[in-house]
Amino acid sequence: MTILHHLDDATVMRYASGDLDEAFAAVVTSHLAMCPECRRAARLAEAVGGELIEACEPASLPAGAFERMMSQIGEIGRPDAPPPKQVARTVAGDVPAPLQRYVGNSLDAIAWRHIAPGVRKHDIALGSKSTGKLYLLNIAPGRAVPEHGHGGSEMTLVLSGAYRDELGRFAAGDIADLDEHVEHQPCVDPDASCICLVATEAPTRFKGVLSRLLQPVFGI
Ligand SMILES: [Zn+2]
Known part of the structure; x- marks a missing residue:
């Protein structure tokens, strides 16, 4: 798997500081299970976060801790950077381990709901504190999802x-981490x-009138 x-x-x-809603935390931890590069960045952020918390008085922050973290983050992804440590395989079957408590360990066993031609959806229940939504989408070959913003x-x-969309091609393991300013129209291979x-x-x-009419149907 080559993650781009x-x-x-x-x-x-935000993940390292425990500041993510359950829906986003589920997606982030699932990506981390698939991606050694982001696992390394997350471990680093957690380590630096721990140092910052321990340093209650600004004067006692270990000298150069922030600069060290930024230079290490800068190394990640460079061709000449040392390879990430070998880590245990964390994907069992085709469902990342952190997602298995929500949906089980096989995508073949998911109960899909038809929501539009070529588009099926599976809503995932979250705890009462979550304000986000979490779901699986199963989109048929060659299908485009209506252009939308967030x-x-x-x-x-x-x-x-x-x-594929305006941002490139996204395959297994790739994550699109988008803010509200991005508008895109994904089209499945x-x-x-x-x-x-x-x-x-x-x-x-x-955006479009037809798309807006479809929105209640998509339920997203
Ligand atoms: Zn990654």
Whole structure:
């Protein structure tokens, strides 16, 4: 698996500080299970966060801690950077381990709900404190999702298959970590369905009149 699209640095920081809604935390931990590079960044952010918390008085912050973290983050992803440590395989079957408590360990066993031609959805129940939405989408080969913007953040992790949009091609393991300013129109590759795990912060805004009519049908 070659992962080209990773978590935003700000998301890694929020994850490390325990500041993510359950829906987004589920997507982030699922990506981390698939991505050694982001696991390394998250471990680093957690370590530096721990140092910052321990240093109650600013004067006692270990000298150079922040600069050290930034230079290490800068190393990540460079061709000459040391390879990430080998880590235990964390994907069992085709469902990342952190997602298994929500949906079980096989995508074949998911109960899908038909919501539009070529589009099926599976809503995932979250705890009462969560304000986000979490669901799986299963989109047929060659299908386009109506162009849309977001009322808030949207995070999409590809679990199988691939799609392409204005930002590039997203295949298994890739994550689209989008803020409310991004508008895009994903189109699934012609040879296989694409299954994605999606977290949203607020209802997605579709642009066209037909799309807006479809929005209640999509329920997203
Ligand atoms: Zn990553």
